[in-house]
Amino acid sequence: MTVLSPTAAGAHEQDVVVLATGDVRVPVHPAASAVRARRADQHYRAPAGDPDLRSLIARYAAPEGSPVVSPEEVLVAPGARQALVAVLGAVLGERREVLFAAPYWASYPHLVKLVGGVPVPVPGPVGDGTLDVDAWEARRTPDTAAIIVNSPRNPDGAVIPEDLLRALIEWAGRHGLTVICDEVYRGVPLDGRTAPSVRDVFGELPEHCVVVDGLSKSHALAGLRFGWTIAPADIRARAVAVASHLIGNTSSLVQSAAAVVLAEGEPERQLVGRELTANLDLAMKVLDSVEGLVCPRPEGGIFLFPDVREPLAGLGRLGEPRSEALRAPAAWLKDRHRVAVVDGAAFGAPGYLRLSFALPAPQLTTGLERLRHALTTA
Numbered sequence: 001m002t003v004l005s006p007t008a009a010g011a012h013e014q015d016v017v018v019l020a021t022g023d024v025r026v027p028v029h030p031a032a033s034a035v036r037a038r039r040a041d042q043h044y045r046a047p048a049g050d051p052d053l054r055s056l057i058a059r060y061a062a063p064e065g066s067p068v069v070s071p072e073e074v075l076v077a078p079g080a081r082q083a084l085v086a087v088l089g090a091v092l093g094e095r096r097e098v099l100f101a102a103p104y105w106a107s108y109p110h111l112v113k114l115v116g117g118v119p120v121p122v123p124g125p126v127g128d129g130t131l132d133v134d135a136w137e138a139r140r141t142p143d144t145a146a147i148i149v150n151s152p153r154n155p156d157g158a159v160i161p162e163d164l165l166r167a168l169i170e171w172a173g174r175h176g177l178t179v180i181c182d183e184v185y186r187g188v189p190l191d192g193r194t195a196p197s198v199r200d201v202f203g204e205l206p207e208h209c210v211v212v213d214g215l216s217k218s219h220a221l222a223g224l225r226f227g228w229t230i231a232p233a234d235i236r237a238r239a240v241a242v243a244s245h246l247i248g249n250t251s252s253l254v255q256s257a258a259a260v261v262l263a264e265g266e267p268e269r270q271l272v273g274r275e276l277t278a279n280l281d282l283a284m285k286v287l288d289s290v291e292g293l294v295c296p297r298p299e300g301g302i303f304l305f306p307d308v309r310e311p312l313a314g315l316g317r318l319g320e321p322r323s324e325a326l327r328a329p330a331a332w333l334k335d336r337h338r339v340a341v342v343d344g345a346a347f348g349a350p351g352y353l354r355l356s357f358a359l360p361a362p363q364l365t366t367g368l369e370r371l372r373h374a375l376t377t378a
Contacts, residue, residue, distance in 0.1 A: 016339065017338060018367070019339060022356065023222030023223070024276070024358040025359050026220060026279070029220065044249055045250065045252055046249060047240050047243045048236075050076070050259075053262075055071045056258075056262040056263060057069075057071070057228050057230075058074055061211070073233070074228055075229045075231065076255065076258075077229065077250060079214060080216065080227030085111055086229065086240075086242045086243040086246060087210050087212065087235070088115045088180070089239070090238035090242050091210075092117050092146070095142070095143050095144060095145035096116060096118045097143045099120045099136060099140065099148070099177075100119070100121060100148040101149075102123050102124060102349065103349040104121060104150070104347055105153075105155070106347050108148060122135055126156055126307065127305060127307075129151060129153070129161060130160075131160060133164075133167050136171065140175060144175070144177060145177065145178065147172055148182060149169075149181050149182065149198075151165070152300025152301040154185065155347045156296075157185075157301040157302075157303055159195040160195070161196070162196040162200075169209060173208050178208055180210050180212060181212065183211055184217055187215075187218025187219075188218055188272060188300060188301060189269065189272075190276055190280065190299070190300050190302075191277050191280075191299075192273065193300070198211065207232045210229055210230070213227065213229075213230075214227030215265075217301070218269050219261055219268055225254060282357075282365065283304055283357045283364065284304075286371075286372055287304065287368070287372075289372065290376055291376065292311045294306065294307040302358035304354070304355050304356075305349070305354050306353055308329065308352065311375040312325050312329055315375070330342060333370075333371065342354040342355070
């Protein structure tokens with residue numbers, strides 16, 4: 001593996017405005033931390049996570065009126081990414097193929113390959129959560145073991161409607177496929193809405209389904225590296241066995257910090273949602289002013305995913321050096337216009353750009369104005 005994840009922090013010159021980050025950087029946290037390092041008690045913890053912490057996760061995952069989650073269904077991990085790897089390691093056996101919708105999180109193919117699997121993207125619309133079960137069926141083979149469902153989706157914020165989510169999960173169940181529901185962006189209350197969860201759709205977690213979640217986006221705590229999975233007993237037992245070798249246990253300090261956040265962090269989560277909604281309103285006004293650019297308003301998450309093919313084609317017709325915008329748009333924007341974004345090709349959607357709106361408003365405004373200027377100046 002030679003290419004860094006687009007989420008990985010990169011080195012940029014000081015005058016570059018970075019819209020490429022994958023973490024939430026709005027200022028929402030108190031100045032003082034409620035957690036201090038504990039030096040006297042740092043023994044190995046259980047691979048599945050501390051029981052009290054798993055109870056807090058179960059309570060967080062099942063607010064009043066939602067189906068109950070048992071702490072025995074929870075596996076704690078140092079980040080949702082590690083939770084996903086543990087689940088993939090648990091469910092892939094003789095069958096190795098894993099299906100997921102395109103555009104997709106750029107790390108899915110790499111993580112699937114990491115555990116010996118075969119990634120299989122399923123083409124679908126960009127900026128739209130509708131899906132065609134027949135398209136998934138067309139890519140299913142006797143070697144298909146699982147599907148990954150990401151809603152709200154990275155990179156475009158698309159949300160799968162409840163009826164289509166039900167249809168896809170029922171289709172997977174009929175064919176013996178495990179459904180891994182990546183809900184890490186679901187906790188961000190963007191526009192005050194929450195995307196449908198598999199647990200809401202079915203009233204309880206189906207036996208062939210797993211939920212992966214964490215605190216990185218919902219509570220602006222990407223650097224804490226804390227996530228979890230909720231899974232039926234058989235899948236969870238196998239995932240815990242994988243985690244015991246892969247992870248050992250999640251850091252004691254991280255678990256202590258996460259417990260405080262899960263017990264007391266709802267005001268911060270709501271603040272994240274308000275800040276991000278305001279940023280999204282600001283960003284859409286700027287992008288809507290660029291002729292030819294198409295960017296549906298994301299229904300969730302922290303990213304915008306505009307289609308810039310028409311504006312870039314107009315620039316390309318002007319000849320060199322503008323034609324470099326068509327060959328490598330992200331590099332062109334960074335080198336010539338001092339704004340960093342991620343090329344949509346990393347997500348299976350060339351001609352698009354991914355940019356974060358989870359930034360301090362002044363930084364976001366400056367970056368968007370540079371992007372607008374780049375795409376509209378002849």
